[in-house]
Amino acid sequence: MEVEEEVRRIVDQVKELHDSATSFVSASSQEELSLRQRSSVVDASIRRLHSTLVSDKHLDPKLFDKLEEDLQRARCLLADGDTSSFLPFKPQGRFVRMFLGPVNVRASRKDIQLKVKEEYNSYRDRTALLFLVFPAILLTLRSYVWYGCLPAFPVQLYEAWLLFLYAGLVMRENILRANGSDIRSWWLYHHYCAMAMALVSLTWEIKGQPNCVQKQKGVRLFLQWAMMQGVAMLLQNRYQRQRLYTRIALGKAKRMDVVWGETSGVDGQLWLLCPILFTLQGFEAYVGLQLLRTALTGVVAEWQVLICGILLVVMAIGNFINTVETLMVKSRF
Amino acid sequence: MEVEEEVRRIVDQVKELHDSATSFVSASSQEELSLRQRSSVVDASIRRLHSTLVSDKHLDPKLFDKLEEDLQRARCLLADGDTSSFLPFKPQGRFVRMFLGPVNVRASRKDIQLKVKEEYNSYRDRTALLFLVFPAILLTLRSYVWYGCLPAFPVQLYEAWLLFLYAGLVMRENILRANGSDIRSWWLYHHYCAMAMALVSLTWEIKGQPNCVQKQKGVRLFLQWAMMQGVAMLLQNRYQRQRLYTRIALGKAKRMDVVWGETSGVDGQLWLLCPILFTLQGFEAYVGLQLLRTALTGVVAEWQVLICGILLVVMAIGNFINTVETLMVKSRF
Numbered sequence: 269m270e271v272e273e274e275v276r277r278i279v280d281q282v283k284e285l286h287d288s289a290t291s292f293v294s295a296s297s298q299e300e301l302s303l304r305q306r307s308s309v310v311d312a313s314i315r316r317l318h319s320t321l322v323s324d325k326h327l328d329p330k331l332f333d334k335l336e337e338d339l340q341r342a343r344c345l346l347a348d349g350d351t352s353s354f355l356p357f358k359p360q361g362r363f364v365r366m367f368l369g370p371v372n373v374r375a376s377r378k379d380i381q382l383k384v385k386e387e388y389n390s391y392r393d394r395t396a397l398l399f400l401v402f403p404a405i406l407l408t409l410r411s412y413v414w415y416g417c418l419p420a421f422p423v424q425l426y427e428a429w430l431l432f433l434y435a436g437l438v439m440r441e442n443i444l445r446a447n448g449s450d451i452r453s454w455w456l457y458h459h460y461c462a463m464a465m466a467l468v469s470l471t472w473e474i475k476g477q478p479n480c481v482q483k484q485k486g487v488r489l490f491l492q493w494a495m496m497q498g499v500a501m502l503l504q505n506r507y508q509r510q511r512l513y514t515r516i517a518l519g520k521a522k523r524m525d526v527v528w529g530e531t532s533g534v535d536g537q538l539w540l541l542c543p544i545l546f547t548l549q550g551f552e553a554y555v556g557l558q559l560l561r562t563a564l565t566g567v568v569a570e571w572q573v574l575i576c577g578i579l580l581v582v583m584a585i586g587n588f589i590n591t592v593e594t595l596m597v598k599s600r601f
Numbered sequence: 602m603e604v605e606e607e608v609r610r611i612v613d614q615v616k617e618l619h620d621s622a623t624s625f626v627s628a629s630s631q632e633e634l635s636l637r638q639r640s641s642v643v644d645a646s647i648r649r650l651h652s653t654l655v656s657d658k659h660l661d662p663k664l665f666d667k668l669e670e671d672l673q674r675a676r677c678l679l680a681d682g683d684t685s686s687f688l689p690f691k692p693q694g695r696f697v698r699m700f701l702g703p704v705n706v707r708a709s710r711k712d713i714q715l716k717v718k719e720e721y722n723s724y725r726d727r728t729a730l731l732f733l734v735f736p737a738i739l740l741t742l743r744s745y746v747w748y749g750c751l752p753a754f755p756v757q758l759y760e761a762w763l764l765f766l767y768a769g770l771v772m773r774e775n776i777l778r779a780n781g782s783d784i785r786s787w788w789l790y791h792h793y794c795a796m797a798m799a800l801v802s803l804t805w806e807i808k809g810q811p812n813c814v815q816k817q818k819g820v821r822l823f824l825q826w827a828m829m830q831g832v833a834m835l836l837q838n839r840y841q842r843q844r845l846y847t848r849i850a851l852g853k854a855k856r857m858d859v860v861w862g863e864t865s866g867v868d869g870q871l872w873l874l875c876p877i878l879f880t881l882q883g884f885e886a887y888v889g890l891q892l893l894r895t896a897l898t899g900v901v902a903e904w905q906v907l908i909c910g911i912l913l914v915v916m917a918i919g920n921f922i923n924t925v926e927t928l929m930v931k932s933r934f
């Protein structure tokens with residue numbers, strides 16, 4: 269029988285394949301383990317040696333500089349080359365563990381890590397546009413169609429979208445971090461705050477007529493802040509995407525940049541971007557203070573307005589401090 | 602110089618390590634590729650042969666059964682053994698892609714897959730308790746402390762928690778699925794619906810005095826449903842954890858169960874569990890209909906109440922149909 273023959277052949281093939289898979293998996297996991305062990309030993313030695321160097325007062329300064337650079341290069345090679353996936357994991361953030369459980373989000377290959385980063389950038393581009401357009405439409409309709417009075421449903425839809433958006437952003441940033449990005453923790457906290465704000469604003473009752481122009485002042489300020497956030501994101505994206513491409517094009521690994529100095533073309537852009545960012549951060553603080561005033565003078569005496577005001581002021585201050593710190597770190601090279 | 606010597610040694614070690622890592626990565630990715638190709642070829646052949654078998658009318662029925670079983674065994678070996686990680690990916694769900702981007706959430710090793718599943722179960726256990734306790738406290742305080750009137754804040758806190766909880770559950774279920782779980786899509790949709798409900802209920806204004814007993818009827822029903830959901834989850838968890846342990850203890854691979862019949866001890870439990878589940882589903886539908894009535898007779902004429910009612914009825918019907926279907930599939934063996 270022909271079919272019988274074929275079934276027998278397939279069964280044999282599957283068994284064979286299974287055996288090769290099993291032996292491959294066990295062999296490679298053994299080799300992986302040994303690479304992992306060697307990597308963490310070497311990593312620890314580099315650290316130890318670095319502190320010996322620093323504490324050694326009798327060293328010739330020139331020699332010291334040379335040795336420091338050698339060590340730094342070694343560290344770069346270890347952290348950015350193919351060895352990087354064998355270094356001990358940074359523990360994954362709480363947020364990731366809460367939503368994903370014990371799944372490993374670290375990509376094992378460099379090209380996938382870059383893909384994750386590019387996808388993050390294009391996700392931000394897509395959302396930044398909506399960020400601008402959605403509240404702009406709401407505010408326009410308010411003035412020309414709704415006689416100064418925002419209906420609750422579209423605003424709440426927007427707030428729900430914001431909540432999901434920020435949750436997605438912060439999840440991706442956690443993942444980027446697990447994949448070795450140097451993103452500052454503040455930018456993650458910033459997005460947790462923004463999530464909290466979206467959540468709080470969902471419970472915020474949007475009052476209608478009469479007198480809604482005054483009662484809805486808080487909501488209006490919130491929407492204006494959101495539009496401004498969209499502008500900030502678009503600008504930042506343009507800059508960061510260019511930065512990534514320059515890096516990829518030059519084939520420089522991440523940490524190497526710091527040693528060898530930033531690519532100057534993009535660095536110039538940063539100095540253009542910053543005044544705009546500072547202005548936006550000032551506006552953020554202003555909106556926050558306005559909300560606080562609205563809450564405290566009692567025109568809209570809801571706790572939601574108070575919390576949103578506080579969050580905005582905190583975010584503005586944090587953004588400012590961290591932007592300044594970034595600039596200071598960069599100008600040192 | 603001693604330090605100089607040591608730095609040189611470390612630099613050499615790092616280079617060496619880097620080279621072994623590079624050659625390991627390239628060798629293993631080549632072997633992986635070939636295993637991937639062989640797996641998908643064999644997988645396709647099994648499929649093809651299966652359809653040939655089924656369409657071949659001249660085959661002796663006994664021989665047919667034997668060949669079918671051989672093929673099925675081959676498929677099990679392929680899908681559950683070490684080869685499983687080389688089979689073509691099921692595409693990851695939209696929800697996962699939206700929140701995580703192009704990260705691979707499939708665990709490469711069987712033991713990690715089991716760990717993910719166990720962690721999912723214990724996550725559910727932890728949350729099921731809160732599910733029961735939180736609304737119970739709210740409802741008790743309402744009767745004895747708050748004079749029949751729920752304050753908005755704790756209820757909204759609970760609703761926000763529900764939203765995050767369901768998002769986490771559905772994310773983990775998507776991940777389990779990517780790791781080869783046979784979970785029906787409905788249970789995922791069920792949790793999307795529950796998420797939608799939590800989101801909608803957040804925008805639902807919780808009215809205070811006067812007359813809040815009547816105005817808050819919807820909220821009260823919602824909390825009662827949540828408690829009931831907690832009971833269902835606890836029972837289901839007990840059953841499913843036992844099922845997982847029996848499986849692990851017997852060392853049977855997942856799909857094999859279906860071929861060789863369920864482990865009878867746990868199967869008996871299912872028949873005990875189901876009447877309770879059906880009762881709970883009945884109650885779910887009842888709560889939904891009550892909400893619909895409240896919305897339509899106009900005591901609380903908010904769209905949120907209407908939507909929540911519809912969602913509850915849909916969930917009850919879907920749960921019922923899918924529980925019945927599961928039972929039917931199981932009783933066939």
Ligand SMILES: CC(C)(COP(=O)(O)OP(=O)(O)OC[C@H]1O[C@@H](n2cnc3c(N)ncnc32)[C@H](O)[C@@H]1OP(=O)(O)O)[C@@H](O)C(=O)NCCC(=O)NCCS
Pocket residue numbers: 441444448449450451452455497500504507508511522538541545548549552587588590591594
């Ligand atoms: C100041 C700024 C332009 C610096 O960007 P930068 O030059 O990329 O900063 P760094 O070199 O320190 O970046 C380190 C890493 O963090 C990332 N990063 C920096 N700022 C980030 C941010 N706001 N969000 C997400 N990721 C950020 C970078 O992409 C980089 O990632 P990588 O290590 O994977 O390549 C940027 O932080 C910024 O735009 N901040 C202001 C944001 C703001 O205030 N927004 C709200 C306005 S109201």
Ligand SMILES: CC(C)(COP(=O)(O)OP(=O)(O)OC[C@H]1O[C@@H](n2cnc3c(N)ncnc32)[C@H](O)[C@@H]1OP(=O)(O)O)[C@@H](O)C(=O)NCCC(=O)NCCS
Pocket residue numbers: 718774777781782783784785788830833837840841844855871874878881882885920921924927
């Ligand atoms: C009926 C029921 C007990 C069957 O459970 P079961 O015997 O595990 O069902 P199956 O054998 O079809 O399970 C297949 C897979 O889906 C998973 N699964 C089944 N129902 C699930 C559910 N409700 N949620 C999450 N996962 C579920 C199982 O764990 C199993 O995973 P695995 O392939 O990784 O091992 C279960 O589906 C259930 O409890 N349903 C009712 C839920 C309900 O109605 N809740 C609300 C009450 S108002």
